Amino acid sequence: MSIAYVRERDAPLRPPPAGTAGALGWLRENLFSSLGNSLLTVLLALVIGYLGWSVLDWAVLRGVWTGVDRAACAIDNAGACWPFVWEKFPQWIFGFYPIAERWRPVTAFLIGAAALVPMLMPGVGAKKWNALFLLVVYPVIAFELLAGGLFGLSEVETTSWGGLTVTLVVAITGIVFSLPLGILLALGRQSELPIIRSASIAFIELWRGVPLVTVLFMASVMLPLFLPNGVSLDKLMRAIVGLSLFASAYMAEAVRGGLQAVAKGQTEAGLALGLSRWQTTRKIVLPQALRISIPNIVGIFIGLFKDTTLVLVVSIYDFLGIINAGLQDSKWAAPQTANTGYFVAALVYFIFCFAMSRYALFTERRLEQMGRR
Amino acid sequence: MPQTAVQFIGVNKWFGSFHVLRDINLDVAQGERIVICGPSGSGKSTLIRCINRLEQHQEGRIIVDGIEINDDVKAIEEVRRDVGMVFQHFNLFPHLTVLENCTLAPIWVRKMPKREADALAMKFLERVRIPEQAHKYPGQLSGGQQQRVAIARALCMTPKIMLFDEPTSALDPEMVKEVLDTMVTLASEGMTMLVVTHEMGFARQVADRVIFMDQGQIVEMNAPEAFFGNPRNERTRLFLSQILR
Numbered sequence: 001m002s003i004a005y006v007r008e009r010d011a012p013l014r015p016p017p018a019g020t021a022g023a024l025g026w027l028r029e030n031l032f033s034s035l036g037n038s039l040l041t042v043l044l045a046l047v048i049g050y051l052g053w054s055v056l057d058w059a060v061l062r063g064v065w066t067g068v069d070r071a072a073c074a075i076d077n078a079g080a081c082w083p084f085v086w087e088k089f090p091q092w093i094f095g096f097y098p099i100a101e102r103w104r105p106v107t108a109f110l111i112g113a114a115a116l117v118p119m120l121m122p123g124v125g126a127k128k129w130n131a132l133f134l135l136v137v138y139p140v141i142a143f144e145l146l147a148g149g150l151f152g153l154s155e156v157e158t159t160s161w162g163g164l165t166v167t168l169v170v171a172i173t174g175i176v177f178s179l180p181l182g183i184l185l186a187l188g189r190q191s192e193l194p195i196i197r198s199a200s201i202a203f204i205e206l207w208r209g210v211p212l213v214t215v216l217f218m219a220s221v222m223l224p225l226f227l228p229n230g231v232s233l234d235k236l237m238r239a240i241v242g243l244s245l246f247a248s249a250y251m252a253e254a255v256r257g258g259l260q261a262v263a264k265g266q267t268e269a270g271l272a273l274g275l276s277r278w279q280t281t282r283k284i285v286l287p288q289a290l291r292i293s294i295p296n297i298v299g300i301f302i303g304l305f306k307d308t309t310l311v312l313v314v315s316i317y318d319f320l321g322i323i324n325a326g327l328q329d330s331k332w333a334a335p336q337t338a339n340t341g342y343f344v345a346a347l348v349y350f351i352f353c354f355a356m357s358r359y360a361l362f363t364e365r366r367l368e369q370m371g372r373r
Numbered sequence: 374m375p376q377t378a379v380q381f382i383g384v385n386k387w388f389g390s391f392h393v394l395r396d397i398n399l400d401v402a403q404g405e406r407i408v409i410c411g412p413s414g415s416g417k418s419t420l421i422r423c424i425n426r427l428e429q430h431q432e433g434r435i436i437v438d439g440i441e442i443n444d445d446v447k448a449i450e451e452v453r454r455d456v457g458m459v460f461q462h463f464n465l466f467p468h469l470t471v472l473e474n475c476t477l478a479p480i481w482v483r484k485m486p487k488r489e490a491d492a493l494a495m496k497f498l499e500r501v502r503i504p505e506q507a508h509k510y511p512g513q514l515s516g517g518q519q520q521r522v523a524i525a526r527a528l529c530m531t532p533k534i535m536l537f538d539e540p541t542s543a544l545d546p547e548m549v550k551e552v553l554d555t556m557v558t559l560a561s562e563g564m565t566m567l568v569v570t571h572e573m574g575f576a577r578q579v580a581d582r583v584i585f586m587d588q589g590q591i592v593e594m595n596a597p598e599a600f601f602g603n604p605r606n607e608r609t610r611l612f613l614s615q616i617l618r
Binding site for chain 1: 427450456478527530
């Protein structure tokens, strides 16, 4: 046999054989690739189908849709008690906010949404101004709208805030404060100055080493004892500060992971060009580090959003807290009332967290397409 | 007599207890092209990284363009503005476009208006013959193109001295030439260059002097014809016999 070979005609380019590509191919490869996998697929499909059917049956088919009190829901074989939700829903959103003033949280929410949506859309320009408005101007407007006191708006004590309004106020301020603070702490932890480094490490480890419930109790019960007489901090404010500091410690660790993942050559290239250390950090290292940390940062945002439910322990009635409180109402005492309330709570928390998660995924993909190596 | 661009006087450096640079004495004249070679770990990269203080020396003096390198941060930043560096692994900024990579330092260090910086960057991207890639991200370019962008990025600061740290070692063989060609052009324009490389063809063609380093010392230093034609130190001869096959 000869060792020499010369190709004289190119082998033809052909489409893949039938059944290995397209929908059928996908099914075969992913769901029915072997006997065991096929059995597993069928079994799981049955379980999912059963669970889905149960929820549908309970929430929709057996659900009670109209009524004015417990009588409608306290019937045999009743499912979800929706009239309870219709009646309580405004309170779940606004808490004990005066009914005549409820347009104020609504306005604050609408302004926020109007500013946030273009901020989240990559194609829309003027991000700098948008961010400036959201982070500096908007908080002032929102606080003024909610708390009142100026421009003829009547004052509304934070003790009468509640429901989803409080959940969003706590979560958003927590997110807005914990991210920059976390970034500073992460940079501090990497500082070459021993004092800054030790202080950052001490701060981070202290907050990470304490359960959030403890932090909230400390903020609401212990903190006033340390303050001089006559000085009192708003309870809601204290809870927000506690939650923000708590989240910022975790944020710092997420960002630190990103900082460490940026190659050392990046810093060297920046310095070699004559950029100062701070410019190198701000223009080169930090943008890359934050991109790497997006999944973890959003994870912390989601955690923080759910952790807002813990403000209940210092008697602030957030969304879950106020649903819980409403269940005591004897007017609606029926077997499925509590389940319905918690079902709605779960649904609302899920929608917010899922939205954050999907947006993070979208951002990650977009940044990857920008040709990150 | 041309002015001195870089001067090493009795420089010593240690990594921990490892003596990485031993008694380095070297004068580089302005416009001079120097190629540094030697086995890995011989201190070649460390030597040129001391010039812009990416590494600190512990003993001796280094004077770059009349400025002594010491703990003075301002002096170091001044030197870095005028000394360009090209790295083995390019170290382009992956989150910025090619153009932004080039304009970052002119805008933030030289305080140049953006429009002017863009024009300057395009001029140098044309010089390295990739103006059409200006709006791509580094990750979308081949290794050779990335290294040429890295050269353009350094040139945008209009440096007086260029340092090259094994600029072709991380490249696929077919891309080495395009980078070397760019460097040859640069040399022909009178740039002061210190190049760490194993490309002996480049050394013959471009270098005024070739330096051989081993175990942290300058072992031999000569004009290329003499260096390659008649190496005098035994270690130089051994090294050359290993890389010139």
